[in-house]
Amino acid sequence: MDIVPLAKAIAIGLGALGPAIGIGMIGSKAMEAIGRNPEAANKILVPMLIVSAFAEAVAIYALVIAFSIK
Amino acid sequence: MNPTTSSTIKNTQTIQVAMPQSTEIKHENTLYSEQIANWHGFPITNSLITSWVAVLIIVILSVALRMKMKKVPSKLQHFFEYVLEGGFDLADQVTGSRKTTEKVFPVAISIFFFVIINNWLGILPLGGFGVLQTGADGTSFVPFLRSGTADVNTTLMLALVSVIASNIFGVVAIGLWKAFNKYVNLKALGGIFTKIRKQPTVLLEAPVMFFVGVLEFIGEFAKIASLSFRLFGNVFAGEVLLASMGALFAYGLPIPFLFLEVIVGFIQALIFSMLTLVYFTIAAQDHDEHEHEDHSHHTPSNINSIEENKVAISN
Numbered sequence: 001m002d003i004v005p006l007a008k009a010i011a012i013g014l015g016a017l018g019p020a021i022g023i024g025m026i027g028s029k030a031m032e033a034i035g036r037n038p039e040a041a042n043k044i045l046v047p048m049l050i051v052s053a054f055a056e057a058v059a060i061y062a063l064v065i066a067f068s069i070k
Numbered sequence: 071m072n073p074t075t076s077s078t079i080k081n082t083q084t085i086q087v088a089m090p091q092s093t094e095i096k097h098e099n100t101l102y103s104e105q106i107a108n109w110h111g112f113p114i115t116n117s118l119i120t121s122w123v124a125v126l127i128i129v130i131l132s133v134a135l136r137m138k139m140k141k142v143p144s145k146l147q148h149f150f151e152y153v154l155e156g157g158f159d160l161a162d163q164v165t166g167s168r169k170t171t172e173k174v175f176p177v178a179i180s181i182f183f184f185v186i187i188n189n190w191l192g193i194l195p196l197g198g199f200g201v202l203q204t205g206a207d208g209t210s211f212v213p214f215l216r217s218g219t220a221d222v223n224t225t226l227m228l229a230l231v232s233v234i235a236s237n238i239f240g241v242v243a244i245g246l247w248k249a250f251n252k253y254v255n256l257k258a259l260g261g262i263f264t265k266i267r268k269q270p271t272v273l274l275e276a277p278v279m280f281f282v283g284v285l286e287f288i289g290e291f292a293k294i295a296s297l298s299f300r301l302f303g304n305v306f307a308g309e310v311l312l313a314s315m316g317a318l319f320a321y322g323l324p325i326p327f328l329f330l331e332v333i334v335g336f337i338q339a340l341i342f343s344m345l346t347l348v349y350f351t352i353a354a355q356d357h358d359e360h361e362h363e364d365h366s367h368h369t370p371s372n373i374n375s376i377e378e379n380k381v382a383i384s385n
Contacts, residue, residue: 046160050341053304061299061300063307064101064306
């Protein structure tokens with residue numbers, strides 16, 4: 001039995017879990033902040049995108065690892 | 071990572087293109103960039119070609135802008151003035167002062183343009199242009215365009231430039247001795263002998279401070295790794311995503327993902343240049359002083375200088 005696909009699936013599956021939670025929290029907090037102060041929406045948007053890209057990067061690391069498992 | 075060593079880690083996902091003839095032409099999404107030509111033993115990969123194209127575009131644009139610089143801007147000049155103004159304001163938020171921004175901004179904006187043009191060249195719908203290569207495992211198709219940033223060599227180089235230049239900037243800004251003490255904290259160790267009379271707790275504090283310096287030194291390498299792999303991973307994953315979607319269903323389905331990749335390409339370029347700015351700013355900060363420093367950058371004098379600059383630009 002070939003377990004390489006399983007290893008890839010576990011790598012990206014578990015690796016995406018944390019960033020997904022993180023991005024969810026970032027988004028929810030940003031929405032909350034915009035709800036409290038709708039005028040600050042433009043100021044919140046850019047930091048939110050940047051921080052969510054930081055969280056996303058962790059998932060991308062997992063993706064690269066998943067691709068490099070042979 | 072050069073192509074020969076990285077060829078062992080090969081992405082096995084293949085997208086098979088059915089051809090009218092019975093011979094199959096494969097296109098693999100490989101982690102490394104594929105070699106197209108060879109120039110006296112120097113491999114010319116498709117990523118290299120794309121980054122040359124990006125450099126060419128930047129050169130042509132900047133020459134075109136420089137030749138037609140006017141007080142009443144043309145459309146092109148107006149667009150880039152708008153971009154630069156926005157970039158300056160964003161950089162001011164990071165650095166906190168217009169003076170630092172003016173020193174660091176050229177590096178950051180150059181990285182930004184190089185990365186964004188590379189990212190967007192990779193998703194141009196010109197993937198059909200390429201060469202056919204006959205290898206051991208049949209004929210394979212190698213496209214000419216593959217984002218320069220979808221090759222880990224390019225991103226590693228950019229990250230190295232960013233981190234090393236930030237350290238050099240730090241040395242210039244706060245002096246060699248202070249910059250050196252950030253990593254090998256001889257000052258804290260020396261403090262044991264000078265301060266032990268007044269506060270004996272320095273015996274505990276100094277080794278901790280020294281260890282923090284060691285951590286910062288390791289952190290510099292972590293910066294290089296995270297910068298390069300973030301950009302590489304995002305762009306490469308985008309290319310794989312587009313290829314998989316195109317393989318699933320070629321008509322219509324990849325369009326939303328193309329939009330996503332346009333946004334990702336922009337955001338990653340923005341993040342890379344913003345982080346470069348952040349590293350430069352941190353390197354220029356004096357550790358002893360910045361704890362007492364006022365971090366608010368919206369002081370009236372600062373805003374005035376920004377306004378002045380806006381007026382200067384718009385004139």
